[in-house]
Amino acid sequence: MAGVLSETTDPETIATIDKYQHWIYTHPGHSNEERETEWKAILKEFSTGQVDWNGFDEYRANLWQKQLHLFEVPFYYIEYGIAQLGAIAMWRQYRQNKEQALDNYMAALSRGYTKTLKELYETAGIKFDLSPAYVKELADFVQPIITEMAN
Structure with missing residues (x-):
């Protein structure tokens, strides 16, 4: 069961990554600030609220970068x-x-x-x-x- 519910393939993560990459690729001229704002909005939309991110705002703002699918195989996730x-x-x-x-x-x-x-x-x-x-x-x-x- 752990494989079905792993951190990288839980429904929350899949929905977040999929929606974010759609935004990234449909807004090619976006700025760093717009990218961060959109990422945070999408995280908030799909977050379960079970993780306390206080004190980790900068890390959370860049969390999408650890998902290599966005760079290597877009729209595969x-x-x-x-x-x-x-x-x-x-x-x-x-x-x-x-x-x-x-x-x-x-x-x-x-x-x-x-x-x-x-x-x-x-x-x-x-x-x-x-x-x-x-x-x-x-x-x-x-x-x-x-x-x-x-x-």
Whole structure:
């Protein structure tokens, strides 16, 4: 479970990095001050408030620079979130019907690089759906399990 919820691929970080890189690349003439202001606004938007950043303002203002995806493979980071949603949906399916889930998973793997991602998800018996309602549905499935594991 630790791999699913790691610091670099938690939903908060994925959303923050994805939104920030969209801003960066759609505002090519931005200044350092504008970049810092936008970063802080996006951090605030997606922050859970669980971390006390008092005394670390300068570090936090430049925190985006540690995310090499922004420089090396722009717009790739969101794929971690998409993969996590697929993994959670497959896990849920497995908990409901192990044999069917494994058959679906193997069928999807056998079609890799020949179908669209949406078609692969359909073959796996899961939805390719990034809507807030579906993400909440998956979160509602996994939250009690995380809570149970934490106790």
